[in-house]
Amino acid sequence: MTLTVEQLTKKFDHFTAVDHLSLEAESGKIFGLIGQNGAGKTTTFRMILKLLVPTDGVIKWGGETVNTLDRDMIGYLPEERGMYPKMAVEDQIIFFGRLRGKNKRDLKKEADYWIERFGLSDKRRALTETLSKGNQQKVQLIVSMIHQPSLLILDEPFSGLDPVNAELLKKAILELKERGATIIFSSHRMDHVEELCDHLCLLQKGKSLFSGAIHELKSQFGKINLTLRGPFMEAQLAKMPGVLSVSCQNDTFRLLLSNEQDAKTIFNEVTKNGFIERFSLDYLSLEDIFKRKVGDGNV
Numbered sequence: 369m370t371l372t373v374e375q376l377t378k379k380f381d382h383f384t385a386v387d388h389l390s391l392e393a394e395s396g397k398i399f400g401l402i403g404q405n406g407a408g409k410t411t412t413f414r415m416i417l418k419l420l421v422p423t424d425g426v427i428k429w430g431g432e433t434v435n436t437l438d439r440d441m442i443g444y445l446p447e448e449r450g451m452y453p454k455m456a457v458e459d460q461i462i463f464f465g466r467l468r469g470k471n472k473r474d475l476k477k478e479a480d481y482w483i484e485r486f487g488l489s490d491k492r493r494a495l496t497e498t499l500s501k502g503n504q505q506k507v508q509l510i511v512s513m514i515h516q517p518s519l520l521i522l523d524e525p526f527s528g529l530d531p532v533n534a535e536l537l538k539k540a541i542l543e544l545k546e547r548g549a550t551i552i553f554s555s556h557r558m559d560h561v562e563e564l565c566d567h568l569c570l571l572q573k574g575k576s577l578f579s580g581a582i583h584e585l586k587s588q589f590g591k592i593n594l595t596l597r598g599p600f601m602e603a604q605l606a607k608m609p610g611v612l613s614v615s616c617q618n619d620t621f622r623l624l625l626s627n628e629q630d631a632k633t634i635f636n637e638v639t640k641n642g643f644i645e646r647f648s649l650d651y652l653s654l655e656d657i658f659k660r661k662v663g664d665g666n667v
């Protein structure tokens with residue numbers, strides 16, 4: 369089902385933390401909420417979950433306006449993790465699943481699956497407090513999805529995970545997407561968002577700068593990211609038509625163009641003496657777009 373948020377607003381006294389935010393997250397899709405520290409991501413999640421009362425706005429589930437979403441169909445990974453430190457990993461997972469009204473046998477099966485999937489088999493009987501931070505994070509993730517929620521909200525799910533475990537998490541999120549869940553997550557890591565999300569919202573100081581499909585956002589800028597490798601000089605490339613900037617790293621040049629069309633002229637110019645090792649024209653990375661839209665614009 370689709371989660372729709374319309375004109376959602378939260379004021380704390382005179383400070384507006386979330387300002388008329390609208391977004392739509394569909395089932396079987398992954399939605400990324402991106403923004404700098406304090407942009408309003410957690411506040412948005414808390415309002416969707418009714419842990420905070422919105423000042424204004426409407427929340428819809430499957431097209432119907434809802435006052436409070438049914439907690440049993442939501443999985444939530446909060447920013448501040450909260451588990452029972454003295455409880456064994458497996459018991460913890462089953463306990464939270466029981467709270468969501470699931471039966472023990474189904475939970476056991478699901479718990480076995482995810483414990484194995486996240487490489488925690490040897491920690492099954494360990495007390496949660498004895499686990500490393502990353503492993504505790506994985507247990508908390510299993511807790512948030514053990515009852516097979518239709519709506520999964522993950523606040524910074526990748527924080528504290530090493531690259532191997534981040535990869536495991538990515539695969540798990542994709543699997544939940546395949547199962548048809550509606551998934552929203554926040555992250556500062558643009559590469560994760562770029563890889564996983566179908567749709568995203570760029571938040572700045574509580575306001576949405578963009579909300580929609582990633583490919584729509586990327587096509588707003590066009591393919592202006594040109595990578596070249598060959599016998600060139602930086603100064604020579606900088607003079608070519610439409611080149612806004614040139615940088616060089618490990619004999620690979622990166623050119624930022626003002627317009628996608630300029631690439632054709634540059635191609636003719638750089639290949640006039642024949643073979644070059646690399647010429648690739650791409651969209652800006654999400655990180656570059658984010659810096660342009662939200663940051664200082666130095667891409």
Ligand SMILES: Nc1ncnc2c1ncn2[C@@H]1O[C@H](COP(=O)(O)OP(=O)(O)OP(=O)(O)O)[C@@H](O)[C@H]1O
Pocket residue numbers: 380383385403404405406407408409410411412447
């Ligand atoms: N209970 C509160 N009372 C007053 N201000 C609050 C409260 N909760 C959040 N804020 C403010 O609202 C703004 C948005 O905070 P929020 O935690 O939603 O940001 P965030 O995007 O999740 O940031 P981060 O990436 O750092 O987690 C911040 O300026 C924060 O200080």
